[in-house]
Amino acid sequence: MRCRDIHELVTAYVEGELDERRSSALRGHLRVCTVCAEMVEDEVRVRELAGALEPLDPPAELWSAIDARLADAEIADARRSRVWLWWQRALDGARRYRIPLGVAGAAAAAALALLVARGGDERPAGESRVAELATAVKSSAPGDDPCGAVATHDEQTLCQMHQEDRRYLDAIAELTQLVAEERTAWSAADASRFDAALAELDRAAGDELKRLAVAAAAAPSSRDPLYSIYQQKIDLLSRAAVGGAP
Amino acid sequence: MRVIPLAAILLSALAGTAAAEPVVERDVVELSPVKGEHIAKLAIDNRLGDVRIEGHDRESISIIAVKRAPDHETLERLKVSLVPDPSGPVSISTALLAGQEARPIPAGSVRIDLIIMAPRSALIDAKVWKGRIAIKGVDAGAELTAVDGDIDVEQVSGSVSTESNHGSHSFAQVFGAIDAHATEGDLDLDVVRGERLAAVVHQGHVIGRKVRVRDISIRVTRGDIDLSGEAMAGGHYSIASYWGNVQVRLGKKVPMHIRAQARAGLVTLPGRFRRQNLDGGVVTGDAGAGRSPADLDLRTRVGIITVSEF
Amino acid sequence: MDDDSVDIAASKKPSALAVVRPARRAASASDLADDAVLVEACRRGERRAMEALYHRYKRRVFGLVTRIVGPGESEEVAQEVFVRIFRGLGRFRGDSQLSTWIYRLAVNAALSHVTRRPRHEGDDEALAKLPAPEVSDSDPSLSQRLERALAHLPAGYRAVLVLHDIHGMNHEEVAEILGCQVGTSKSQLHKARARMRDLLGPALAAERAAERGGERK
Numbered sequence: 134m135r136c137r138d139i140h141e142l143v144t145a146y147v148e149g150e151l152d153e154r155r156s157s158a159l160r161g162h163l164r165v166c167t168v169c170a171e172m173v174e175d176e177v178r179v180r181e182l183a184g185a186l187e188p189l190d191p192p193a194e195l196w197s198a199i200d201a202r203l204a205d206a207e208i209a210d211a212r213r214s215r216v217w218l219w220w221q222r223a224l225d226g227a228r229r230y231r232i233p234l235g236v237a238g239a240a241a242a243a244a245l246a247l248l249v250a251r252g253g254d255e256r257p258a259g260e261s262r263v264a265e266l267a268t269a270v271k272s273s274a275p276g277d278d279p280c281g282a283v284a285t286h287d288e289q290t291l292c293q294m295h296q297e298d299r300r301y302l303d304a305i306a307e308l309t310q311l312v313a314e315e316r317t318a319w320s321a322a323d324a325s326r327f328d329a330a331l332a333e334l335d336r337a338a339g340d341e342l343k344r345l346a347v348a349a350a351a352a353p354s355s356r357d358p359l360y361s362i363y364q365q366k367i368d369l370l371s372r373a374a375v376g377g378a379p
Numbered sequence: 380m381r382v383i384p385l386a387a388i389l390l391s392a393l394a395g396t397a398a399a400e401p402v403v404e405r406d407v408v409e410l411s412p413v414k415g416e417h418i419a420k421l422a423i424d425n426r427l428g429d430v431r432i433e434g435h436d437r438e439s440i441s442i443i444a445v446k447r448a449p450d451h452e453t454l455e456r457l458k459v460s461l462v463p464d465p466s467g468p469v470s471i472s473t474a475l476l477a478g479q480e481a482r483p484i485p486a487g488s489v490r491i492d493l494i495i496m497a498p499r500s501a502l503i504d505a506k507v508w509k510g511r512i513a514i515k516g517v518d519a520g521a522e523l524t525a526v527d528g529d530i531d532v533e534q535v536s537g538s539v540s541t542e543s544n545h546g547s548h549s550f551a552q553v554f555g556a557i558d559a560h561a562t563e564g565d566l567d568l569d570v571v572r573g574e575r576l577a578a579v580v581h582q583g584h585v586i587g588r589k590v591r592v593r594d595i596s597i598r599v600t601r602g603d604i605d606l607s608g609e610a611m612a613g614g615h616y617s618i619a620s621y622w623g624n625v626q627v628r629l630g631k632k633v634p635m636h637i638r639a640q641a642r643a644g645l646v647t648l649p650g651r652f653r654r655q656n657l658d659g660g661v662v663t664g665d666a667g668a669g670r671s672p673a674d675l676d677l678r679t680r681v682g683i684i685t686v687s688e689f
Numbered sequence: 690m691d692d693d694s695v696d697i698a699a700s701k702k703p704s705a706l707a708v709v710r711p712a713r714r715a716a717s718a719s720d721l722a723d724d725a726v727l728v729e730a731c732r733r734g735e736r737r738a739m740e741a742l743y744h745r746y747k748r749r750v751f752g753l754v755t756r757i758v759g760p761g762e763s764e765e766v767a768q769e770v771f772v773r774i775f776r777g778l779g780r781f782r783g784d785s786q787l788s789t790w791i792y793r794l795a796v797n798a799a800l801s802h803v804t805r806r807p808r809h810e811g812d813d814e815a816l817a818k819l820p821a822p823e824v825s826d827s828d829p830s831l832s833q834r835l836e837r838a839l840a841h842l843p844a845g846y847r848a849v850l851v852l853h854d855i856h857g858m859n860h861e862e863v864a865e866i867l868g869c870q871v872g873t874s875k876s877q878l879h880k881a882r883a884r885m886r887d888l889l890g891p892a893l894a895a896e897r898a899a900e901r902g903g904e905r906k
Contacts, residue, residue: 144879175886175893182835183854191751191767196743198764199771206776280486286475289486293509297526297544304562304581308600311621353426353508353526360526364542364560371579375598375621377640377678603868622801624868643804645845647873681801683869 134162139169143176294356301363308370315374323379330369338362401488402454404446410463411439420468421501426508427457427473428490429528434499434516442471443494453484457491468504471495502537511546520555529564547583565602584623599623603682607689610635613671619678626685627677634667639677639684647685724787731778739775746774746788749856750795756839756851757799766802770795785865792856792866796848803844831892838888846881853878 134155139162145151146159163170280292316324341359348355373379412418418440423430428445442461448454456478462470473491478484492510497503503521505512512523513531520537523530530541533551540558541548547564550557556575559566566578568587576592578585580599590608597604599620607628610616618625625641632651639646642660652664664686665672677684727745730738750770755763773794781790829837839847852863853874863874886893 140883144882145875148875148878150875171894171897172886174897175890176882178831178893178896179835179882179885179889180854182832183850184857186832186836186855188748189752189755191747192764195747195751195764195767195771196740198768199743199775202768202772203775206772283486284483286484286486286489293527300544300562304600308581311600354424354506356526357506357524360544367562367581368560368579371581371598371600375600375619375678375680376596376617377619626868643800643844645867645869645873645877647870681797681804683867685869685873687870 134158136162136166136169139163139166139172143173147173147176147180290353291351294351294353297356297360301360301367305363305366305370308367308374311374312370315377316379319379327369327373327379331366334362334366334369338366402448402451404454406442406444406446406459408442408444408459408461409439410442410461410469418469418498418501421495421497421503422468422470423493423495423503423505424470424472425491425493425506425510427475427510428492428507429510430492430505430507430512431494432503432505432512432514432517432521433494433496434501434518435496436499437496438498440469440498440501441496444473445492445494447488447490449485449488453478453489457489459491459493469501571608609633610673610675612669612673614673616673616675616677618676620682621680622682623679624682624685625677625679627675627687629686629688632667632688634669634672635665635675636672637662637664637675637677637686639664639675639686641679641682641684643681644679644683645685646683647687649686649688651688652686725783728778728781728783728787731775742774743771746791749788750791753792753795753851753856754799756836756855757796757844757847758802759840762802766798767795769802770798773798789862789865792852792858793868796852796866800844800848831889831896834889834892835885838885841888842881842884846877846884849874849877850881850885 139159142151142155142159146156151159163173280289280296283289283292316327319327338359341362345355345359417438421432421440423432442459444459446454446457446459448457456476458474458476460472460474462472471493473493475484475489497517499516499518501517502519503514503517503523505514505521506524507526507528509527510525511528511531512525513533514521514523514535515533516535518536520539521532521535522540523532524542525546526543527545528543529546530543530548531551532539532541532549532553535550535552536554538556538558539550539553540560542560543564544562545564546561547567548559548561549567549569550559550571551569553568553571553573555573557568557571557573557577558575559578559580561578561580561583563582564580565583566580566585566587568576568585568590570589571587572591574593576587576590576595576597578597578599580597580602582601583599584602585597585599585604585606587606587608590606591611592608593611593614595606595614595616595618597606597618601622602620603623603626604618604620605624605626605628606618607630609631610629610633612633616627618627635652637648637652638661639648640659640661646660646662648654648662648664649666652666654662654664656662662684675686677686727738727742731742747767751763751767754767754770758766770791774791777794781787839851842850848867849863852858852866853860858866860871860874860878863878864871867874
């Protein structure tokens with residue numbers, strides 16, 4: 134066995150993975166070669182030192198920091214439905230004043246348009262009351278259906294529509310951010326081609342939202358064209374961010 | 380096309396006491412084309428529950444609609460409508476008719492589930508809202524959309540496209556082409572053959588066993604990809620995850636060129652590949668000699684790439 | 690290093706001719722049952738169960754994260770890991786051990802944090818935050834040198850070394866956590882150790898010389 138072989142086999146030997154024949158040959162070489170013997174000693178020593186490292190205790194405040202972040206996450210979950218909470222109030226008002234549901238449907242679409250226009254994370258007017266409601270309505274465990282707390286079938290359908298809108302928009306927002314990080318490496322031609330394609334889809338989405346705002350229906354099938362555009366947007370963004378091809 | 384009038388065969392109807400007991404009604408409808416005509420396409424739109432479709436060897440369509448409502452009056456508002464267009468697709472849709480505002484329907488208390496037996500050669504187009512689509516035994520492909528629900532495809536040939544915003548897709552014994560799009564949901568493939576497999580998943584895992592397809596394109600933003608099967612000579616395989624591991628297990632040793640990029644981690648290739656490590660975490664590998672090697676492009680931003688052969 | 694770490698049987702000077710194999714305690718049936726009970730309670734949102742789970746795994750997670758990302762940002766990443774654990778328990782299917790799943794979350798979070806940082810060799814601020822040695826010593830001990838040297842390993846090698854040598858996992862476990870083959874784990878460990886030997890070379894040689902000097906006395 135030569136020094137070169139010892140270099141290849143040292144870890145396997147020290148871990149006891151080497152068969153007896155090669156171990157014996159290796160030991161034979163070590164008897165006559167100080168350099169390799171020291172290398173094996175070093176290997177064992179590194180492993181010992183690593184294994185003997187003291188366990189690390191996190192600081193005492195770590196748990197309360199985690200607890201606080203979990204609470205924030207639950208509030209954020211409740212806030213995801215803030216548009217439907219806002220909508221709840223509008224519905225209550227509509228019922229009280231006998232506004233037909235068709236008009237309410239248009240308001241739902243307008244709420245969606247507002248959500249999209251403001252990038253989803255800014256607060257529409259009347260938000261302080263909604264924020265109160267959001268903190269009051271807390272998901273008790275992950276996986277709970279936020280639309281489960283709603284009273285009527287129509288309200289539930291509207292809640293679900295908002296939830297699905299939100300899901301698409303969140304995915305698009307996340308992918309947009311990833312694309313922003315990736316595009317620094319693109320050529321100018323690629324970037325402008327991508328931007329043009331995205332702008333086209335944004336235009337289509339905008340037109341669809343306007344159409345929804347005008348139409349009276351608030352049925353799930355009304356979302357079909359819009360969701361198809363969102364899907365194409367996710368496709369485009371994913372190809373750029375994940376696929377590496379703008 | 381001759382339509383048998385809606386024969387509402389009430390197989391069971393549970394009478395409710397006041398509002399406590401939900402009411403269930405099961406309607407069966409059968410639709411037969413005129414002799415010599417074939418039903419080419421079937422479009423199903425059910426936003427009130429699940430849809431299950433099974434191919435059969437007859438030319439007729441059978442529809443079983445199971446309706447659930449809190450009381451009889453609401454049950455009357457649940458409608459399944461059938462539009463047999465002589466020149467076009469047979470169209471089945473469901474609706475909840477408008478009623479009195481004074482008595483709104485409690486959430487979760489109404490549903491219509493459809494079970495449909497259709498000719499195998501009919502192209503299926505099904506849309507549900509919050510419900511499951513299950514399809515089995517059709518040969519002309521399918522276009523399936525479940526905004527919030529799982530989609531299960533079994534023993535289907537043709538061009539299959541599935542889309543969900545929240546829900547997992549499963550494909551078992553599918554021959555043809557698959558186009559799957561899921562915002563949040565897993566993809567599971569078991570025995571898939573054909574020309575094309577294209578999948579875009581934002582959050583979820585993609586797992587495939589016994590996949591033998593000429594062209595594959597899979598992109599996952601957050602999730603692992605684990606594909607096992609055979610690469611074909613001259614095939615193109617583009618498999619990428621932003622945040623997840625990419626694992627490819629190949630059964631047959633064909634000539635192959637691999638480009639793998641794992642910007643944060645390890646790339647493992649089988650021994651028979653001549654490997655080159657380039658900048659930016661890119662690894663290329665070549666194996667076998669042949670005029671049209673299979674071409675693999677594997678990427679992950681945060682994760683590990685493993686290619687192995689069995 | 691598990692919470693229940695066992696002394697490695699090598700307190701004497703290592704002999705190049707002997708193979709050192711530390712004993713490891715396998716997870717007992719009652720450990721696994723405990724985990725299952727805790728997970729169920731956590732899924733129900735029971736705060737005390739969540740805190741218990743945290744305490745059971747805090748050292749393992751914090752240790753792993755600190756050695757991969759460095760002491761400066763480890764608290765933030767450890768927080769992130771536990772938040773993902775509790776938010777993700779609903780999805781944990783029990784098809785691997787809970788500890789494996791937790792380690793996998795921790796390694797993924799740590800590695801992705803490392804890759805987001807701008808690359809620079811050696812993080813001086815982080816080094817400054819290393820716990821001061823008990824005896825005020827201008828010359829850091831070998832252990833401290835090893836800790837600092839970790840920062841000079843590429844992230845992939847670092848992960849394998851930390852999991853295998855520091856946390857005492859075998860290659861099967863490392864492979865399961867990292868999602869790679871066992872062979873990959875072995876070869877990465879080999880490279881990590883070789884790099885470590887390079888980085889610690891002078892210090893190891895000095896230790897050897899000192900011991901020989903001591904023997905001669």
